[in-house]
Amino acid sequence: MKKISGAEAIIRCLISEDVDVLFGYPGGAIMPVYDELYKFQKELNHVLVRHEQGATHAAQGYARSSGKVGVAIATSGPGATNLVTGIADAQIDSTPMVCITGQVASYLLGSDAFQETDIIGISTPVTKWNYQITKASEISEVISKAFYIAKSGRPGPVLIDITKDAQFDMIEGFEYKKCINIRSYTPTPKFDKSVILDAVKLINKSKKPLIVWGQGVILGNAEPEFKDFVEKSGIPAAWTILGVSAISTNHELNVGMVGMHGNYGPNVLTNQCDLLIAIGMRFDDRVTGDLKSYAKQAKIIHFEIDPAEVDKNVKVELAVIGDVKQTLKEILPHVKKRKHVSWVNNFRELNKIEFDKVIDQEYNKQHGGLSMAEVIKSINENTDGNSILVTDVGQHQMVACRYMNFNKSKSNITSGGLGTMGFALPAALGAKIGDPEREVIAVIGDGGFQMTIQELGTIFQTSSAVKIVILNNEYLGMVRQWQQLFFDKRYASTEMTNPDFVTISKGYFIDSKRVSKRKDLNSSIKQMLSHDGPYLLEVCVEKEDNVFPMIPSGSSVSDIRLE
């Protein structure tokens, strides 16, 4: 029987899992695998990033635009530790990802060998599962488990560490069986019919119900079931930042974003509704504000796949545990067709106040420096709502997610739970590779851009037609905003003296332009979008603008400030 190396077995496993691209960086302890990648170039595309952190964010972007598992690969030691930020980000945002790291030979483990780190120990708190392979014979079974765990149930990152000798060792009779069951793991708990009926009772008799949905709807591919539920029940629905795009922005029952920089209506009315229906979301503190005054008047139903999320932050009346695609489908025939006209109007009225005080002034700004909102407006006017928005972390993120028009699911890719600056540039590259037909627009602040700026090299090398918009206010804007509001304007280390981003971009052979005047904005956005290939547009925006509405940290959602 033909013998193959452990390294070849790894590649064959990946191909069997329909992996078509890897994001990675070579090094000593992973060289046998790279040697095989050389032989399998036709089957497996390898994207050489410029830093391993970029590999994880690119894999995340890929996973979130394609719905498939993203794969990142790195060597031992620093290669492996550089993955950790992306792994933590994928863990908190439930992104399916498999990371493969090389490790020193098994006989050197624990000897502080060159480029040895205990990546299993380091990654344990931030992985859904991890495992160290020391024998080539384990490869097939472990990798199939890794993919099964990463994508099933509540998705998450898995790290597989493979010693160099396991990559070199020869094995006989390689075969790959997809994992379909692990006895100690229940990815999708079965739902209970009686709970469905209890939920129906609460929903049908509620007078002022509010839906808050999260990314679970998208991860569960439950967009059609969700839309049917919203439309039949007539219940106003608000989104968390990772949930947006599950239904379109201009849907009549989409009442906006909840949370710290969410919309006025859904935040205020969270504390007036009589029933809060949480769907695939986890009551993050940025969503709830002060828990002691969060929706205390309301009964809460929680549709959730992960039992550990139930009652974690907010005590609920009823938990509908299970896959939302199934539970929503199950509930639909029992839900009364209703319209909550005056209740929905309450949201519109409050959102109108926000429009007059905040939105109109920044979105339709006429004078003074450019606002971030105007840039998103121009993007909206020049796209059909079908492009993918990738954002970094900070003011620009809140503005872009608030104002962007979405017509299609899987269109908003951002670092939500972890708030990882530097996420957007590599994630945009991954998103473009994951769904090449769609326009990918990365909106990034000047601070976060410089955290992973080197990935411009990857974008250039792969000729990925990513459109990059830098909203440059020469500040770490969100931190500066907090310093202004809560630290008496002591702007400690938030002002940035920036390089010339256009020149840098040109150095990477990426076409680029800077715009600072209102009259040039729209034509510049048009020029960027019509450009064939990657493009970087730097927009110099007002330096000290703030993001409102805002729920100050530790305040109640209903104490949201408009100024």
Next chain:
Amino acid sequence: MKKTTYTISIYTENNVGLLNRVSQIFLKRHINIVSITSSESEIPDIFRFVIVVNVSKEQVAKLVKQIEKQIEVISVFYHTDKQTIFLETALYKVKSSSLFEEKQIQNIIKDSRANIVTVKPAFFVIEKTGWRSETEDLYEKLKPYGLLQFVRSGRISVTKKSMEISKILNNK
């Protein structure tokens, strides 16, 4: 929030690194582990951790869910002291001379229902199995005679109600 002593029993697969995965859940929440023991359970290849913590009811429920969520954890239970029968074992190493010179020490051993495990020319070892208060009581009584070494195990426990873990496993 009122804190209570809970015994958490965790049934897991027998894999390298699982202790780390379980203990990080306590670390992440800044919860101190009072005692921990681990060994193969009544079912071959399935391990059982017994972890004692002093937390609120709400905290223990959340901890258990987070532990249960780990891929290789099969089942987790938690019980109050009233719901379980639990014991710890302690070993006391004492100078052999005191066994012969201080007659009182033999009475202490007898009264505490402890056992002498071994007697060597230089030292002898006493074993006592029981509640924490009992092993502590014996410790205090032996202290004046010069304890050379003292060690106490973590808690082991069984529930008063039947738990039928094999049945639970078969349903998985």
